[in-house]
Amino acid sequence: MQSFVYYTPTKVFFGQDAESHIGEALKGYGVKKVLLHYGGGSIKRIGLYDKVVAQLTGAGIPFVEVGGVEPNPKIRLVRSTVELCRREGVDFLLGVGGGSVSDSCKAVGLGLATGLDPWEAVVKNIVPEKPFPMGLVLTISAAGSEMSNSCVITNEEEHLKRGCNHDANRPTFAFMNPANTLSVSPYQTAAGVVDIMMHTMERYLTRDPDTLLTDRLAEALLRTVRECGARLAQDPSDLEARAQIMWASSLAHNDLTGCGRNKTFTAHKIEHDLSGVHDNITHGAGLAVVFPAWVRYEYRNGLQRFAQWAVNIWDADPQAEPEQAVLEGVANMVSYFRSLGMPTTMEELGVKPEEYETISRLTTDGDSKTIPSFGGPLTSREIQEIYRLAEAPKA
């Protein structure tokens, strides 16, 4: 087992009354002025906006607001929001939404806390001395940004999606009411399920031995999410399944399932530039395509590990030869993703072979760097091999 640091300071309020704690929590924290940050307005349709505003008003905390955060949140809005917050003397960022809103808040906070251009702070991984405090009222279970140290932002002019990971990105509060995810579409719900699983599986499929407890916890989480994802595909109103998946989204990405293991997050890195270029690709859907291909590309470099993954999570036959078990596991996983309505090929994702070279070279910064993976670093050429493994088998 590798040495590790585990730090999850986010205070989580979970349950059907989660948002009723916003006022008291922020007041107790000494908040003077809030930025209320959100996306396209669905929070108004479900009545959540009014509840949050009532909490702030009830606690006597003034606020300014910036809506319009897009999926794959953009640096342009982050920059203008930083300016606004400076002018208005905002001392707390309250996001209402999912991973995009959360990451937009985080990038705003990095700009405010460092005094730098937020894109520079993200790309250069500048860690502020003191985190800018923020909270998230979660409305979709997927990114796990509500407890994670990760912030991913898209630079629309440069067609780049880049992230940074450090503890200053961990939110101060998360308010998580499963009922607030009831209006999420089946497609986005499924993409969330895939994203949650991926945060855990990318931690699981790495080289370090002797992480028995971390492995068992990861398997417990994955099997629960698998079961509850299937339940939601049948019945989107299953609130208990939504609750399990919502809590799993946080635990999948606060690093509980990665303690003692080094991580490469290769499929995430490959997917980021697919959805960076194709703005209509949902992150989880992109991962449903890339990850199985990545497993097929890498499994021979860690046959025992991949076989354990296939057996303990995807019901591969424990008596099978390891290679057979892995292939059975991948097939079961792909078939599960399909059952949720997820794409599993590049074609379904809308990415054409003639784009492969261009996009893969974004991931390697124009072939100026490689990205880490299970068996060693990958160049754009190998990333293209993985794309090709994500094509439907030829007839």
Place this chain on the structure above:
Amino acid sequence: MQSFVYYTPTKVFFGQDAESHIGEALKGYGVKKVLLHYGGGSIKRIGLYDKVVAQLTGAGIPFVEVGGVEPNPKIRLVRSTVELCRREGVDFLLGVGGGSVSDSCKAVGLGLATGLDPWEAVVKNIVPEKPFPMGLVLTISAAGSEMSNSCVITNEEEHLKRGCNHDANRPTFAFMNPANTLSVSPYQTAAGVVDIMMHTMERYLTRDPDTLLTDRLAEALLRTVRECGARLAQDPSDLEARAQIMWASSLAHNDLTGCGRNKTFTAHKIEHDLSGVHDNITHGAGLAVVFPAWVRYEYRNGLQRFAQWAVNIWDADPQAEPEQAVLEGVANMVSYFRSLGMPTTMEELGVKPEEYETISRLTTDGDSKTIPSFGGPLTSREIQEIYRLAEAPKA
């Protein structure tokens, strides 16, 4: 699932180099003067004392020290240590030891942060406005105090062991090097394994439905600890097993395994007064006697839940009738505790039938209150029934 608040702010440094982070962590936190708090001196024999002192000296942080914390830590030492810390202007408590040292630190911190007598602060559950910062260099995997919100102190004059639970009890830092547990005796190692399991099982055996993820995580933890406890009983030098158990000790009691469930911790409450009166009883050993008896007393009030526990953790036959499964599970658990060298009867614990009434009335404050349990509140009479279920079966 019940609503819950999850808050685990403790920053954990885990691994073979854990204590090398003490200096930087405390300096980064702005610590000016430390109380170094420890037990009977074993930390000097294993060389840990010198390493910790070197860290403080290297970081230029002055310290005063108080050793001599006993198992079932005593309020008398807490009180004199509070006085010393006030005189010396200590602003950070650094414990080096296990749960006793940690809880002694916590009680000292409560005295300092509230300005009250620390016994009063514990018994009246007074929550200070701001926690007094503390860190723990862990030397035994058991109590989970390094991340928990719990503080348990013994009042030797009144023969009372009392605790309080609130977030101000959560340490700021924990430094966890599994190698620092290598000198722990097989008996204390086994008692630690029982204590860890108990923190999880007392959360598991409660009434709330729909906690699938919490259940699966708890089962993952319990099965890992069970396996690694057996490995350590065979080979105490198995450092990887020690690592799994050490990390499990924290996760078992930081409330990860209790999210969404109400808890009664009945066996803990019953055991506290056994070891409060019999100072030679190790907490985990006391629990190994009380808990199986408590299961036998309560299981009919939640047959399905107890059967799930028996099947998923203790390998009871999933095809058996629920009652049969529970009894098989209890038998397997008791036999596991025996295999670790733990006592499983009141007689082995050294508690005599003629003491039952007196001790049980300590737990109910002289019959002025009841304690909560699975099927409803217990009086001293029912506690005595549980004691009797912990006697060896008559021939």
